[in-house]
Amino acid sequence: MTDGSSPARSADRRAPAEAIVRHYRRNGDWAPRITELMRAHGLDPRDPDAMAPLEQLHLGGHDATRALADWAGLAGGTVLDIGCGIGGPARTLAHAFACDVTGIDLTHGYCRDAGALSRQVGLAARTRFACASAHDLPFAAASFPWVWTQHAAMNIPDKRAMYAEIARVLQPGGRLVLHDIVAGPGREPHFPVPWAxxxxxSFLLPARGVHALLRAAGLRERVWEDLSKHAVQRVRDARARMRAGEPEGLGPHLLQGAEFLEMRRNLARNLEEGRVGVIRAVFEKA
Known part of the structure; x- marks a missing residue:
């Protein structure tokens, strides 16, 4: 399937795609390092629950994924996960919510690691991964009752095309579940940040812009929630725990190198200064 893009438009998309892949590829292979870290902490690498804190590369981690699925009423069914990363949310949906999940991501290494980790924890039959662009989903129309995207739209240059593709592959009455970082009312974000x-x-839109594009794609809002204040409070709570000398638990920060500390500090600052916000929503195809 193609979106009818002109050669110039395709070239315009390739340039940011290369920057995005470069950013996510900087840490190398995740699967062997996650396995090694689990063993170093006395954890069973075949246990999906034990792996969960290490595989979720988004704000709020594993808790946010479970909360989003509960909030959206997701229980079973077939899900397309756009921007699946190394497959953390897909495995959570498969293991804890009895879903069959197809994940796509732009980064080849992420898709390879996602498949390896799913095989390792016995979830290969319920999760599958492919390298593809959200601008051009390689699926037939009306293929999925659920589409899921969690902290992925920040890296999508043409959100109009992405939401149109989501509407195309959703079945009538199907639902989009999203959890995203958006542009805030403040100035441009400080960089680097975890997604760029x-x-x-980085391609952020204000929340109202996201909402307008979703409606223009023919999707109808069921629920919408601004989580920005909640995210700021999480940042401040984490800072207070660090100042109190409380050790930080197991998480993907242990695998992302020294530069990730600056990325995380900038994300906290951007949230507190209103340079970015956080939303979650469920939209339905009429």
């Missing part, structure tokens, strides 16, 4: 080393890999 440089501004050329």
């Amino acid at each position: 080393s440089t501004p050329d890999a």
